[in-house]
Amino acid sequence: MALHRKLIAALALTATLAATTAAGGSASATAPTSSDLTWVCLASTQAPDRERSLRVPEKLVDLLIATTASYRGPCAERGESERFGDGVLTAYSQSVGDRPLTIGLVLSDGSLSGLPQHPPHDGTTCYDVDGDGHIDEMTECAGGHARQLDLGRQFREDVDTPFTYVLSNWNPGGHPPPDVYGDPHFDVHFYVKPDVERVAIRPGPCAHLMNCDDLELAKVMPAAEYLAPDYTDMDAIEPAMGNHLVDPTAPEFNGEPFTHTWIYGTWNGEVTFYEAMVTHEWFDRMRGGETEDACHDFKLPAQWQESGWYPTSYCLRHRDNRDEITVSLEDFVHRTAR
Incomplete structure (x- = not known):
């Protein structure tokens, strides 16, 4: 009462x-x-x-x-939504005027159940490497189960930030290096480059199932001032995504289990996406109330290639009253390109 x-x-x-x-x-x-x-x-x-x-x-x-x-x-202004597993994924943003407060992905609790397991990919980035006219689902396909979701139109048009969409990628078998990132997990990419540029990164017969010319472009790093400290090219390259730079000082490379971490993406000399990687187990513990909501600062570069508002932390939360998880970029600061 x-x-x-x-x-x-x-x-x-x-x-x-x-x-x-x-x-x-x-x-x-x-x-x-x-x-x-x-x-x-x-x-x-x-x-x-x-x-x-x-x-x-x-x-x-x-x-x-x-x-x-x-x-x-x-x-929130809700962007695109798509059913996934037994639930729904939705891109969203929160802003006041032309200043962003949050860019994120909502995962309804059901989206952690009924997930695709085999094959461990959606079949969109495959290549007949041996030329036998048949695609081997386990050796000639890359990536996981990806869902590309645009942020809302008003946010994309009125807010001074390069972020325009979210790419959620479910990896039921993890990905390399398997002794670090082998657990089932979600890669939540926040892209600062148009989707047409991302999907133009082709599969092919070279390393990482990449088109040979595109593999060379993936290895072209941005200038040092645009890279966050410690982030390193470890050959984590995928078609329809680009190169993933990893921080070898992160806990999962130093004896701690992988639960969630931060990645920067690059392509042909540019930073192209920001990424939070989170294990299914960690999300499930959030859903069950075993893991507390938290925000995590990530390392920042000295300079930015494009002016606008940029996040300085990522947050993982469970909304008990709405039965949903949010993965969000927050604590935005305005930066001027140099």
């Missing part, structure tokens, strides 16, 4: 704040000032897709989240 009364009070104050904002008025002298307010996307449990962005006192945010389908930040 006490919680019910608190919720009524919270919603009453929320409605008052919303009304004064809509009317162009200001809160009363006793109401919190704007510096005391926090963005929240208000949504009811009965209609979670009917949302409204509001600013409320911080102490009310957790209460709203505990008793409704609300979530932190202004309401």
